[in-house]
Amino acid sequence: MRLSPDNWKLAILVGLVVSVLAAIALPPHVSFWIVGAMAALVAAAFVVNAYRRKYYGGLLVAPAIAVLFVMNIFPLLWSLGLSFFAYQSNQQSIRFIGLANYTKVLTNDIMAPANWGALVNTAMFVVLTVTAQMIVGFLLAMLFAKQFPLRKYLLILVLTPMMLSVVASGVFFSYYYDPTFGILSYVINAITGGQFILMDSKAGAVTGIVFADAWMWSPFVMLLVLAGLVSVPKYLYEAAAIDRVSKWRQFWTITFPYIRGLMMLALLFRTIEAFKLADLVILLTKGGNDTMTISYHLIRIANEQNKTSEGAAISYLMLFMVIVLTNLYLYIANRRSQGD
């Protein structure tokens, strides 16, 4: 490696090492400026390099890399450092404690059960909401796959739930589920004659949350699947009609290969989103009836209880899980595409 002002690879290497060391060894308000200086160094190396070599690629990419570094990558490194300290955002004291935060959130008598509980709930929500969204989204996409009159206007109706603010849809779903004023209770009361409170049990509360979430985000899956469906060349269906291929076989041999990749993509995006599920839970149950999710739990610990470094430790365990999941996904997706 050549030492020169335009060697951006060296700059990244040095920047990363110094940043990580600073984040681990120094208190945040000091390490912040060190990491910032490192980012500036990398950016400068990039620009000098690009300028010297008339290298437009570097120049064009640099602003994006800079923003992502400051707003995404650097905070992540910083919170990684933070997870090795005892630190509370409302106090000045800070103390290096190594892996103690991790052992604490995983094994502590008071903290661990809540963490594990929230994690198990999250896993449950991921499975339920993603499954529901995939099925509903797929069925909706099949409905809209063909060209028919007024299609454009009907499609926008189905897309609207996705455009709603989660606050509004959350509050209104709690209104629909309300035992006194809610339409759901009214209908069920009218049938059974008894009082009906959906959010009264865990099963009911989970159903309520999953229903609202699936309603909001199935259109997203629908759009993805639809994008795949409309990309199937029409002449394949014409050929299949000439070849007298049954509808069932047409779907599996012609249609499905076109949407398989997109369904996997939808699955990935929705799984990641489902991991973050917090707002609907806050609005519908406030975590009651054992519906606490890991994201909501994290917000409470880090923001409301100011246990910043424990929160960071949980964040990192969560990030680790998402990365593992993503890689698992990519591994399967790659194996699939190689199988073709």
Place this chain on the structure above:
Amino acid sequence: MAENNSIWEALGFRKASGVGEAGWGRTLVVAIVSLIYFLPVLFIIFTAFKPQDAALAVPPTLSPTSLFGLIPQQFVFTPTLENFGSVFMRSMTPGGAPEATGFDRYFFNSIVIASSSVLLALVIGTLAAFGFSRYPLKGNDTYLFIILTTRMLPAIVVIIPVILMFRVVGLSGSYTGIILLYTAFNLAFTIWMMKSFFDELSLDVEDAARIDGSSDIKVFFKIALPQVIAGLAATFVFGLILTWNEFLFALLLSGPDTRTVPVAMNQAVSSGGRGTDWTLLAAIETLFLIPVFLVTFFLQNHLLRGVTFGTVKR
């Protein structure tokens, strides 16, 4: 399939009957399903027009009209525009005089923050995408994957350090801070999408322009950019939907002056200790829905392309 079909499509003639096309029968079925799917939204919009007492009526009131007697009178309410007024002016204490709620400010904030961050991401991201597409770096794909990964991270993982960082740097509650954060939030898919659009362009035109003596800058602005207008539109609308409604970042990072509508909405409905003010919330949401609905409707054709994040190419 041959040449003559595209001529008819260009002339705007629809194929009368063919494989992959359906008639009014399909319209009817889809209309029923779509309306059912849309009902919760419709209920919110109707609630925005309900008088207070109608909103709390049991059984719930469902329609502003009896549809010529089709709907029993007990489900019908008399529409009012009152709620839209109280979004901006209402008494904050029981019996108090009406005062400004500041919602004009929050709408302004939402528009400024969402549009400027989406546009900023579009500018930075389009430049980067053009760079990645036309001047590949060593390990180009690795960079692109790392960039996509930033989109995959749960927001909550990023947010604590960002809060702390903003406190240290003094960006808490400022437009700059939240706009920058949303810009980063939108960058990943902006880059991925715009790159796929640039990748699909024919290089011949650009090469021809270079041979004719155009500079690289001119090639970008005069040749490449005009060809990806559709891509810019799709990216814009998708980023807008996500940023417009973003709640968690806004809740934790915006200050009193930079509060966006979703956050203010949350406060408006839960403050005052009188329980949820559903008609008010419905009025806010209805107003809040209009801009993004219109943008989506007019750019709908591009959205299909945008939603794949440009990752699907054949």
Place this chain on the structure above:
Amino acid sequence: MSTIEIRKVTKQFGAFTAVKDADLKVEAGEVVCLLGPSGCGKTTTLRMIAGLERATSGDVIIAGQRMNELPPQKRDIAMVFQFYALYPALTVGQNIAMPLHYEGLSKADQDARVSKVAKIMHLSEVLDRMPNQISEGEKQRLAVARAIVRDPNCFLFDEPLSRLDVELRHSMRGQIKEVLTGLSKATVIVTHDQLEALTMASRIAIMKDGVIEQVGTPHEVFAKPTNVFVASFIGTPQMNLVEADLRSFGDGKADVVLAGQPLNIAADPAVSRLKPSKVTVGIRPRAFTTVQDKAGDTIAAQAELIEPMGAETLIHARTASGGDIRVVVPRDKRVKVGEALHLRPDPRQTHFFGEDGRAVRA
């Protein structure tokens, strides 16, 4: 019986008429080419036969049965698409087998049929590959293989060779013709390439603006074009179509003023029915002989551009009135630019077209 017949078939897309009153009958074992320029309605006609488009009016009769309202599935036809329409997610073998599933054959029977057809179409080596892993020529053969694996009522080909390069096109023409000859089915081939039509078809239907202008054997459409369009469309280089004034007719000869020059030329007796009027005289470039001296039946022109075409030479000559005449002469006939030529048209290859553009012929 494998036949195709369309009677007064019309297709409208909104206000646009794509095909108008098309009549065509294809007997078993006959190969009919629908030939015409882009957008003439030939593909639409084919798609109406296939059932991919519904005729606005008229009858589509396949194997003696009116099938207007039947979807493609019920018509028992095989079709080769312009872009082949290979199923991208299936192997070559599975592609060939797709039409067989309907028949509910046993796995062994199915495999036997597939391998038999694969052998005919020289695809045995690539049965396990995906369509995107085979060459353009193999794709084309696969598309044909998928059509002939069944025993359908008839075959339809939509621009089957348009994506191949010149050499492959040449060899595939022969191959397809050979395969079709062995099957004795009614076959319709859509093409815009007259060479393809002339070599493969037993009869050619020439279309323009949705109307079938002429149906005939390759020889008929070349030797006896029914109107100016067919005359100009068939044959390379294009037939010379020269405006002329018909003065009189007598003794089997017509007196015309052509390109400002009086010309006395033997003509079809039917020309006698014409009153003195404007006519179009059509003469093929190869129907001229060049002579030394001006005579009553020669046209004077000056050689302007000379294009050697190998065995022959194409001369663009200009008449005194400024008209352009294409002449093909043997290679050994040396002509210089600027040289004055006297061209004597062969009366048997000279066509008279009336003011309505139709050929005047007994």
